[in-house]
């Protein structure tokens with residue numbers, strides 16, 4: 158039996174604006190208000206200039222696959238046995254200084270297909286059954302799941 162999917166803001170609240178952005182259909186990442194360095198994952202202190210000045214800025218959900226993996230074992234019992242296999246993608250975002258964000262393959266992307274390193278992908282923000290927060294998911298550009306089509 159499946160429970161609620163464990164996703165959403167971390168206990169420290171640092172990434173809450175990101176999740177609230179997803180609820181509004183926006184991809185927001187942290188950026189330093191002083192030196193403009195992108196910060197992902199979120200941090201209190203800028204690694205570039207040590208400033209505490211935090212901004213959250215819109216990023217186009219479009220990038221290239223840095224890495225990906227297909228999971229065959231249901232490590233999260235909340236997902237249930239029917240959720241595997243699934244594909245997790247690490248995407249590099251040129252619009253955010255090369256920040257890399259994790260996400261699952263978009264609904265409808267064949268798990269057997271996989272991805273290619275460097276392949277162009279677009280993000281779509283999807284409500285997922287059993288999840289309290291929407292998730293950012295990725296589809297290869299030029300496929301039926303490509304939101305930019």
Ligand SMILES: [Zn+2]
Nearest residue numbers: 189192203206
């Ligand atoms: Zn900075």
